[in-house]
Amino acid sequence: MLTPRHEALLATLLGMTVGVAAFGIYVGVRDEPLTGARPQIVATTPVQKPSPDPAAGALDGTALTFVSKTFGPGGQALVPSDWPQDERANDETRFEHPSSVWMIRFVNSPSRRDTDRQVSDRAKKVRNQTDLRIVSEDDTTLVYTYTRNAGKEPRMVLSRWIPAIDGEGTLAEITVAGRPEDAAGMAIVLAKATESYQPVNGSASGQPG
Incomplete structure (x- = not known):
């Protein structure tokens, strides 16, 4: 059984996942030395995970x-x-x-x-x-x-x-x-x-x- 702490963490992760899916891209910032240069923005297509098989478990x-x-x-x-x-x-x-x-x-x-x-x-x-x-x-x-x-x-x-x-x-x-x-x-x-x-x-x- 999930504790309230775990439930809160799961909700946060789900919120982050939904946010990323809504924008359609993932924006990442590379670590760069603090030289005054702008951080480089990298846009990548999110990986689509396959939907779970509805028949994977026993029929309920x-x-x-x-x-x-x-x-x-x-x-x-x-x-x-x-x-x-x-x-x-x-x-x-x-x-x-x-x-x-x-x-x-x-x-x-x-x-x-x-x-x-x-x-x-x-x-x-x-x-x-x-x-x-x-x-x-x-x-x-x-x-x-x-x-x-x-x-x-x-x-x-x-x-x-x-x-x-x-x-x-x-x-x-x-x-x-x-x-x-x-x-x-x-x-x-x-x-x-x-x-x-x-x-x-x-x-x-x-x-x-």
Whole structure:
């Protein structure tokens, strides 16, 4: 924790940085013997430091701002406000962080298969993923990890199916993906989407699928 002294020093340094950036130049005075000559002024372009990578740390779900979005054929839910929306084919909508590290995907495709069947079918479908590990599997949600890009990039996926209102089949699939270290943050994103999900345009019951 910063002491008041350290906070004051940090504020001073920030003020100096802002001042330099506002002028666009750095003015330096060379040490010269006191001979009466004017000091020589040297103007240089300030070095631009790269912005920190927003995805360098684990996803902090508690720091996200959520907004309600309507998407695809028949869905509405809360999603992170700064994750752009991408409508895709096959009733799929993605909201992906600009870094491409995290995303939430909705597939609004009503089906007569119940949530239990959806989970077991997906577990079979991903069994050939590199370094696959099933983290958890229950009657609505499948969580697993794998690696992509020749085994160099660990990934974690949380997929949940929303049961139909009439109890027959499912309404939609909601999937959140990121890295294993993002597990807690992704769980918050998934919970927000699940709790707020609403069918729209009359999509209230499972259909053949």
